[in-house]
Amino acid sequence: xxxxxxxxxxxxxxxxxxxxxxxxxxxxxxxxxxxxxxxxxxxxxxxxxxxxxxxxxxxxxxxxxxxxxxxxxxxxxxxxxxxxxxxxxxxxxxxxxxxxxxxxxxxxxxxxxxxxxxxxxxxxxxxxxxxxxxxxxxxxxxxxxxxxxxxxxxxxxxxxxxxxxxxxxxxxxxxxxxxxxxxxxxxxxxxxxxxxxxxxxxxxxxxxxxxxxxxxxxxxxxxxxxxxxxxxxxxxxxxxxxxxxxxxxxxxxxxxxxxxxxxxxxxxxxxxxxxxxxxxxxxxxxxxxxxxxxxxxxxxxxxxxxxx
Amino acid sequence: xxxxxxxxxxxxxxxxxxxxxxxxxxxxxxxxxxxxxxxxxxxxxxxxxxxxxxxxxxxxxxxxxxxxxxxxxxxxxxxxxxxxxxxxxxxxxxxxxxxxxxxxxxxxxxxxxxxxxxxxxxxxxxxxxxxxxxxxxxxxxxxxxxxxxxxxxxxxxxxxxxxxxxxxxxxxxxxxxxxxxxxxxxxxxxxxxxxxxxxxxxxxxxxxxxxxxxxxxxxxxxxxxxxxxxxxxxxxxxxxxxxxxxxxxxxxxxxxxxxxxxxxxxxxxxxxxxxxxxxxxxxxxxxxxxxxxxxxxxxxxxxxxxxxxxxxxxxxxxxxxxxxxxxxxxxxxxxx
Amino acid sequence: xxxxxxxxxxxxxxxxxxxxxxxxxxxxxxxxxxxxxxxxxxxxxxxxxxxxxxxxxxxxxxxxxxxxxxxxxxxxxxxxxxxxxxxxxxxxxxxxxxxxxxxxxxxxxxxxxxxxxxxxxxxxxxxxxxxxxxxxxxxxxxxxxxxxxxxxxxxxxxxxxxxxxxxxxxxxxxxxxxxxxxxxxxxxxxxxxxxxxxxxxxxxxxxxxxxxxxxxxxxxxxxxxxxxxxxxxxxxxxxxxxxxxxxxxxxxxxxxxxxxxxxxxxxxxxxxxxxxxxxxxxxxxxxxxxxxxxxxxxxxxxxxxxxxxxxxxxxxxxxxxxxxxxxxxxxxxxxxxxxxxxxxxxxxxxx
Numbered sequence: 003x004x005x006x007x008x009x010x011x012x013x014x015x016x017x018x019x020x021x022x023x024x025x026x027x028x029x030x031x032x033x034x035x036x037x038x039x040x041x042x043x044x045x046x047x048x049x050x051x052x053x054x055x056x057x058x059x060x061x062x063x064x065x066x067x068x069x070x071x072x073x074x075x076x077x078x079x080x081x082x083x084x085x086x087x088x089x090x091x092x093x094x095x096x097x098x099x100x101x102x103x104x105x106x107x108x109x110x111x112x113x114x115x116x117x118x119x120x121x122x123x124x125x126x127x128x129x130x131x132x133x134x135x136x137x138x139x140x141x142x143x144x145x146x147x148x149x150x151x152x153x154x155x156x157x158x159x160x161x162x163x164x165x166x167x168x169x170x171x172x173x174x175x176x177x178x179x180x181x182x183x184x185x186x187x188x189x190x191x192x193x194x195x196x197x198x199x200x201x202x203x204x205x206x207x208x209x210x211x212x213x214x215x216x217x218x219x220x221x222x223x224x225x226x227x228x229x230x231x232x233x234x235x236x237x238x239x240x241x242x243x244x245x246x247x248x249x250x251x252x253x254x255x256x257x258x259x260x261x262x263x264x265x266x267x268x269x270x271x272x273x274x275x276x277x278x279x280x281x282x283x284x285x286x287x288x289x290x291x292x293x294x295x296x297x298x299x300x301x302x303x304x305x306x307x308x309x310x
Numbered sequence: 311x312x313x314x315x316x317x318x319x320x321x322x323x324x325x326x327x328x329x330x331x332x333x334x335x336x337x338x339x340x341x342x343x344x345x346x347x348x349x350x351x352x353x354x355x356x357x358x359x360x361x362x363x364x365x366x367x368x369x370x371x372x373x374x375x376x377x378x379x380x381x382x383x384x385x386x387x388x389x390x391x392x393x394x395x396x397x398x399x400x401x402x403x404x405x406x407x408x409x410x411x412x413x414x415x416x417x418x419x420x421x422x423x424x425x426x427x428x429x430x431x432x433x434x435x436x437x438x439x440x441x442x443x444x445x446x447x448x449x450x451x452x453x454x455x456x457x458x459x460x461x462x463x464x465x466x467x468x469x470x471x472x473x474x475x476x477x478x479x480x481x482x483x484x485x486x487x488x489x490x491x492x493x494x495x496x497x498x499x500x501x502x503x504x505x506x507x508x509x510x511x512x513x514x515x516x517x518x519x520x521x522x523x524x525x526x527x528x529x530x531x532x533x534x535x536x537x538x539x540x541x542x543x544x545x546x547x548x549x550x551x552x553x554x555x556x557x558x559x560x561x562x563x564x565x566x567x568x569x570x571x572x573x574x575x576x577x578x579x580x581x582x583x584x585x586x587x588x589x590x591x592x593x594x595x596x597x598x599x600x601x602x603x604x605x606x607x608x609x610x611x612x613x614x615x616x617x618x619x620x621x622x623x624x625x626x627x628x629x630x631x632x633x634x635x636x637x638x639x640x641x642x643x644x645x646x
Numbered sequence: 647x648x649x650x651x652x653x654x655x656x657x658x659x660x661x662x663x664x665x666x667x668x669x670x671x672x673x674x675x676x677x678x679x680x681x682x683x684x685x686x687x688x689x690x691x692x693x694x695x696x697x698x699x700x701x702x703x704x705x706x707x708x709x710x711x712x713x714x715x716x717x718x719x720x721x722x723x724x725x726x727x728x729x730x731x732x733x734x735x736x737x738x739x740x741x742x743x744x745x746x747x748x749x750x751x752x753x754x755x756x757x758x759x760x761x762x763x764x765x766x767x768x769x770x771x772x773x774x775x776x777x778x779x780x781x782x783x784x785x786x787x788x789x790x791x792x793x794x795x796x797x798x799x800x801x802x803x804x805x806x807x808x809x810x811x812x813x814x815x816x817x818x819x820x821x822x823x824x825x826x827x828x829x830x831x832x833x834x835x836x837x838x839x840x841x842x843x844x845x846x847x848x849x850x851x852x853x854x855x856x857x858x859x860x861x862x863x864x865x866x867x868x869x870x871x872x873x874x875x876x877x878x879x880x881x882x883x884x885x886x887x888x889x890x891x892x893x894x895x896x897x898x899x900x901x902x903x904x905x906x907x908x909x910x911x912x913x914x915x916x917x918x919x920x921x922x923x924x925x926x927x928x929x930x931x932x933x934x935x936x937x938x939x940x941x942x943x944x945x946x947x948x949x950x951x952x953x954x955x956x957x958x959x960x961x962x963x964x965x966x967x968x969x970x971x972x973x974x975x976x977x978x979x980x981x982x983x984x985x986x987x988x989x990x991x992x993x994x995x996x997x
Contacts, residue, residue, distance in 0.1 A: 200375075205434035206404045572831065577837070
């Protein structure tokens, strides 16, 4: 794409900005390519995302379909041509479950991540910018939530309100936003002290404008890092909840798969059933954590050379 | 200087409540106040550059922020062109901000790192919704040239990280100029810049005063720069103005013992002036600046003053006229 | 023999844009007990030179040419272990913003003792006594050894750092911007203190600063750096009053002072050269009002007086230049550009 021959009219400023983004995107890509571990993490993530998106195409069977051959229920069958990952104790195809399970984990992770990001950032920025009583009140709430142990609380909520996926996500968001709020608030506090914010106030900018236009964009790197970590954490949390038997009933997540391996006693013998979900959870969470580290390095003004 | 009064400040105060070291007994302890600015009164005339000097913690930066309404005063009044600023409606406050701008010390932190120069300088116009895009571009260009960044088109798309300290400070100045204000508070605008850039910025301020009929309050602890730039000078100590007058008089013939002592500390770029370590006449102001929370009775400079008398312990001197247009807060001014 | 001798020292940084010669062929000597002030603006190389001297260059910096001799040792050839014996005991260093250099989780006393014992065989109590003595010498009560850094004021911390630097009475102390960021009154205290301490221990001192009044106040000799090069060096009085390099003249004339007759300040147009691709010949030429086509040739260091030299082709016309350089018109952009127009091939970019 040659900037000079674009069919649309670009102002001088936009051209310069585009040029800058192209430059940094290229540098980013080159640096990324250089780091093998970064590429690996990216690759793993891409793999799972594609798996989730193309699940109906990839999975050979419906994950709830039971298999009976010659009157015999195909229970706990090791991997075969018909069932590349074998079958469960309920005669279901492990491979199809595994493929569809990726959807649940990713969806839960992304949705909680985004919800926590929105809630945590809003509260954090408002508390950090206004300080005083507003800050005190908001942080009291956050501190109270900090006192609550995460997993037991979520379990209680889910027990009480039902085990749908929505409830689980809501319960997780309720607990997870506290960290985000604190982190964002702390960064906002220091940003708000900077002279350029004072200068914006001196020119008469409203508080809302300052928060949205001056503070928020400068928080982006931190927000991105935190959100990726939260996503990783939610995936683990959901898997844990499902493993404890309180998982969503309408879908089969990786955690639910593992729960059944445990409760049916097959966990020691049916390796084909245990390994796929177990390894996938680990890999997915690790790659999200790793992604957050990469984002941190890129946006770190000391080591990173990019302006995202 | 036109003799036209732009600002009149009366008994302006900014007190911060402090509550001691914490602990149960403090519930019953009376609240102490940190008197950052403690009842100052003065005028600023249109077209003048008034210098405000003093050590760190004397209240000069707070004073500057009070004047441009970046902080709320806890007492006293500010009159801008005759109107009481405290009585302004929200709309009037916003209009006031078009007239009074500020330039800060740190060229790096004064600019939003994500804004291009064009965005930074345009921001005030956007906030006040002035002009259509073409007019805004024109005003931005004019402000940048006036601030010495020429040709402006070379700078519009740059980010602060791509500029030198001097250039960044000029961008801050352009931002302050774009609204065509009448008054600018500059708080240590050159102390973080290299020497040769400093002089350029000082010259720029002089030019702006001429070209745009700008009034300025120049806050600095560097008396040499104030000596060069300011028409009148105010010396602050522990939240109060102790001396005010034409710069030449204040610096060459100080009246207040604190001013005298302060001037003796200033290094001269002249090896023959051999001042360091020489015998001091007057008060010894070395050591830490006293706590603005626990002020002494009477004159606040009394404990360190070489000329203090009993009267100084019991009465607090007001900023009284000395001669001509000089004022000093002292019962025994040292001026010749 | 001088205490410290720099002989043709050049320092290079490896950067993405290519090698950057931050310091070029510097010859400098410091005698026992004297205070040398090195002045220059950002990018002139003074900090790099200091770091090179003390083996504190970052990974991508190297001394690529020349020799640094301290007494009878060649500092550039010392190993890390050998440096350990040199630091504090022979050469100590006061960094910029030194008051923040104290470790906040240890008391002043323990930091003192640690340093003293690392470089001598004093016992713990002897070290503590020494620490107490040093604190008193800098005007702080010795009981404060028990305090943590945050319990002292900024000015007091600065004094502690100075006391630390002089505790072992090293023959050479290097101070990097010791008064920058300080109140004018605190600055005076620190300068007086430095002078007192220095004369009692008879250490030699190198003070790096961009503030020429500091140099005027306490330095015996002054060295001016520009664009990575040493452009003038001599006794302070000579450099200030009889400066022979146009940059020195511009610098001294652009400093505001409390003097009554300060009516105009000079400002040197343009900005320092890009050290990745420095201009040929004199590096100051593109900003110099007295430059001629001759200045495209590298100016040699010319002797101007006793122990006074300047890197300029026209040191014989210094008196005339000094007089002209006091006027602002001499330094106007047009005047400076005009003198170069004789040679169309002149390089350098201007911002």
